[in-house]
Amino acid sequence: MISLVFLFFIVFTFSKCKKTTSSDSTPNTTKYFPLVKTIIQNNCLSCHSTSGNWSGRPTAFDMDSSIAKQYTSIKASISDPVTPMNKRMPQTGALSTNDINTILNWYNAGGKTSD
Ligand code: HEC
Numbered sequence: 182m183i184s185l186v187f188l189f190f191i192v193f194t195f196s197k198c199k200k201t202t203s204s205d206s207t208p209n210t211t212k213y214f215p216l217v218k219t220i221i222q223n224n225c226l227s228c229h230s231t232s233g234n235w236s237g238r239p240t241a242f243d244m245d246s247s248i249a250k251q252y253t254s255i256k257a258s259i260s261d262p263v264t265p266m267n268k269r270m271p272q273t274g275a276l277s278t279n280d281i282n283t284i285l286n287w288y289n290a291g292g293k294t295s296d
Contacts, residue, residue: 213287214245214294220280221248221255224271245294252292259284 221229221242231241242248248255258270260281269275276284290296 211286212296213283213290214249214296216283217287218245218248220276220283224276224280228272249292249294252288256284256288256292 225242229240229242231243240251240254242251242255255270257267259276261267263269275281287296
């Protein structure tokens with residue numbers, strides 16, 4: 182468990198470095214949001230959807246704007262250390278390292294629908 186947290190920390194630190202180095206010469210044209218949206222559709226909407234069958238779950242990610250609005254808590258739920266206030270998502274098991282990196286890259290780029 183400790184090593185997992187450590188791994189996420191490394192991944193997070195690393196993705197920050199990448200951002201600063203790539204921004205000085207050529208602008209970064211990678212769009213992360215479409216990838217993030219697919220990850221969320223595949224892994225989160227079964228519970229976090231206004232039309233799903235998960236009652237009593239106020240957080241919904243069916244709209245682009247609702248994903249972007251909650252970028253901080255999405256990032257926290259998939260990669261920050263688990264606390265009583267921050268459950269690991271998806272509940273069924275963490276995302277793949279690739280998917281986590283994609284969401285972290287999007288978060289670091291600004292977490293908007295245009296990023
Ligand atoms: C199997 C159902 C399920 C799936 C799949 C799931 N969640 Fe959750 N999620 C929950 C439940 C239930 C809670 C409330 C947890 C608690 O407070 O104990 C929650 C809480 C959260 C919260 C905290 C805000 C809130 O609504 O309480 C965030 C952010 C979140 N989930 C994001 C995600 C993301 C991002 C994914 C996909 C990567 C995901 N979840 C997948 C069921 C799910």
